[in-house]
Amino acid sequence: MHQNGFTDDHLDMLRELMNIAMGNATASIADLLEAFGKMHIPQIMISDMEGLDGYIQQSIPKDQRNYVTKQLFGGEFSGEFLFVISEESAIHLGHHLYDVDQPSDGDILDAVIELTNILSATMISRLTEELHTKVQFFVPSTEVVDGNALISQEDIINYHRIIIISTQMEFQHQNINGQIFILTKDGMIGSLKDLIDRKLEELYA
Amino acid sequence: MKILVVDDSKLARMFLIKTLRELEPSAKVLEAENGLEAVELFKVEKPDAVFLDLTMPVMDGYEALNEIIKMDTKAQVVIVSADIQAQAQSTVLASGAKMMVPKPINSEKMLSVLQQLSI
Numbered sequence: 198m199h200q201n202g203f204t205d206d207h208l209d210m211l212r213e214l215m216n217i218a219m220g221n222a223t224a225s226i227a228d229l230l231e232a233f234g235k236m237h238i239p240q241i242m243i244s245d246m247e248g249l250d251g252y253i254q255q256s257i258p259k260d261q262r263n264y265v266t267k268q269l270f271g272g273e274f275s276g277e278f279l280f281v282i283s284e285e286s287a288i289h290l291g292h293h294l295y296d297v298d299q300p301s302d303g304d305i306l307d308a309v310i311e312l313t314n315i316l317s318a319t320m321i322s323r324l325t326e327e328l329h330t331k332v333q334f335f336v337p338s339t340e341v342v343d344g345n346a347l348i349s350q351e352d353i354i355n356y357h358r359i360i361i362i363s364t365q366m367e368f369q370h371q372n373i374n375g376q377i378f379i380l381t382k383d384g385m386i387g388s389l390k391d392l393i394d395r396k397l398e399e400l401y402a
Numbered sequence: 403m404k405i406l407v408v409d410d411s412k413l414a415r416m417f418l419i420k421t422l423r424e425l426e427p428s429a430k431v432l433e434a435e436n437g438l439e440a441v442e443l444f445k446v447e448k449p450d451a452v453f454l455d456l457t458m459p460v461m462d463g464y465e466a467l468n469e470i471i472k473m474d475t476k477a478q479v480v481i482v483s484a485d486i487q488a489q490a491q492s493t494v495l496a497s498g499a500k501m502m503v504p505k506p507i508n509s510e511k512m513l514s515v516l517q518q519l520s521i
Contacts, residue, residue: 206412206413209411209412209413210413213411213413213414213505216411216457216484216505217484217505217506218484219484220483220484220485220504220505221486223485223487224485224487227487227488227489233487233490234487236456236457236484236485237457238410238458238459327506397413400413400416400417400420
């Protein structure tokens with residue numbers, strides 16, 4: 198038994214559902230980029246809020262400049278979708294999507310927003326479809342920050358525990374890589390566990 | 403009928419086996435949790451068909467598929483994967499997989515797969 202009543206079965210189910218969601222998202226992005234994306238095994242971690250900062254720092258170098266898009270979603274399963282793409286990858290993305298050697302800052306920002314919209318909508322929709330529930334999306338925000346400033350005190354001050362679901366988007370030949378984090382906090386962890394329990398009941402029926 | 407089910411997720415294997423047993427209750431099912439285990443089991447057990455995931459630790463499904471086809475060019479390998487990119491499908495079909503089915507596999511898809519396999 199893990200924290201918050203999660204068992205190995207809960208984590209395995211969540212990882213598998215995330216894998217299916219990421220498969221759908223990768224296919225949509227592959228169509229957009231006319232490229233092939235490598236799939237990675239999703240990681241799930243239950244942590245306190247201090248652990249979140251450490252976990253993100255393991256994946257993203259402190260001194261790397263990043264475009265960070267945050268989007269809240271709400272419903273029976275609610276949380277925050279976080280997409281982090283390095284400035285270098287974002288430039289490659291702008292170059293690839295706009296077919297120009299030196300995309301402008303505006304082109305790059307547009308490209309990142311477009312990519313994030315597709316990623317978040319496809320992943321969260323597929324994940325919630327598998328969990329037999331629905332969510333509402335809120336307006337996303339994008340900013341450019343250093344790796345050591347991805348999570349602000351404002352983000353973590355009101356929470357105690359968090360589930361981090363993370364995976365990687367990798368289009369190797371285009372040099373476009375990004376990290377995806379889905380964060381679910383406090384009360385919603387119990388709600389997510391209930392949704393997974395229902396899914397597990399289908400399996401053991 | 404002997405079937406090898408390969409997936410790093412225990413629950414994904416259970417879902418697939420449950421769906422398979424609804425249609426083929428007498429099937430003997432073997433399980434592997436990565437490509438390397440699958441290749442070793444295939445060598446010893448010679449299953450009639452293999453349901454193989456692609457994204458796995460230790461040895462992924464692409465490499466396992468190549469190893470299995472090297473051992474038996476007529477091996478009936480069905481790729482069951484969350485990766486639904488057209489290029490993933492063309493790669494595995496070119497490597498010798500009989501077909502590719504997107505996850506999650508349900509009874510309807512399983513019936514269609516079993517009808518298409520020569521087992």
